């Protein structure tokens with residue numbers, strides 16, 4: 001009997017511990033539909049039951065309408081007005097709950113956990129905030145930003161750690177506006193909850209993990225689509241030397257979808273561009289150099305004192321990593337890679353994971369001298 005009781009106590013103790021662990025799982029406030037001005041939304045629980053302001057239960061068959069009207073936030077269920085106040089919170093009964101939300105002028109999306117609705121400053125629109133656990137948020141970001149790039153969990157672990165590092169670095173970016181981060185590219189894209197299993201696994205299997213530099217500071221996890229076979233030094237793109245953003249030879253990017261590109265430009269336009277920048281194109285050798293520029297021995301930074309980043313911008317090129325050859329009355333730019341080339345190459349990372357490299361090996365390959373730290377277990 002005594003044994004049974006102590007066993008029962010132990011079970012209860014463990015159960016309550018697990019419960020409180022779940023309950024204390026830190027939540028973030030993420031502004032959703034941050035680029036949309038809307039004055040009315042319809043919310044329906046997709047899974048589980050919700051409670052509106054600790055009072056009214058909202059179930060799967062219910063359609064809760066929230067609208068900004070006469071300077072107040074009005075809540076209706078069908079035709080019935082529930083109340084009119086300044087803010088409301090829809091709380092989920094547990095962490096598995098998710099809901100769907102449809103603004104009057106935007107597409108329906110689904111989100112995990114809770115929803116807070118406030119009036120905008122001018123009281124004409126709604127400010128929508130998803131209160132969500134870190135890993136649910138990260139799974140959603142990983143799927144929104146890179147969901148189609150791979151089906152390999154290992155790749156999504158890499159993505160999740162990068163997104164978690166960004167999240168921790170910028171966690172108070174919008175704190176003065178009443179939330180942590182927004183769902184736009186200005187923070188991290190977060191267009192829905194994750195429903196792709198590999199994205200969810202990527203976030204949960206790396207829970208708490210971030211990337212730090214040798215001084216234990218969270219790194220800036222810059223990435224691009226394809227490095228073209230060699231990543232770039234940070235200072236060659238932005239003039240700012242960052243120790244962990246070093247150029248590395250990257251054979252993993254070769255042959256991936258964004259590895260190569262070509263563009264033809266008329267010789268006249270090409271040469272006039274440099275002429276307008278003060279280059280003497282009448283000089284034979286100068287002209288030859290402009291028509292036969294090569295980066296075969298590695299990435300260069302300038303062409304006749306003009307930064308390749310500027311040339312990329314002006315001619316709308318996919319990368320700065322290109323050679324130039326004469327091509328009839330044109331010049332042909334034969335380019336490699338897509339994006340700024342600094343930090344992690346996404347296509348190369350996906351390829352490394354498919355070849356059997358583990359997520360930390362990918363991170364250590366693209367970010368020089370960094371280490372992975374677990375915020376939940378490491379000091």
Ligand SMILES: [Zn+2]
Nearest residue numbers: 181182186187
């Ligand atoms: Zn933002």
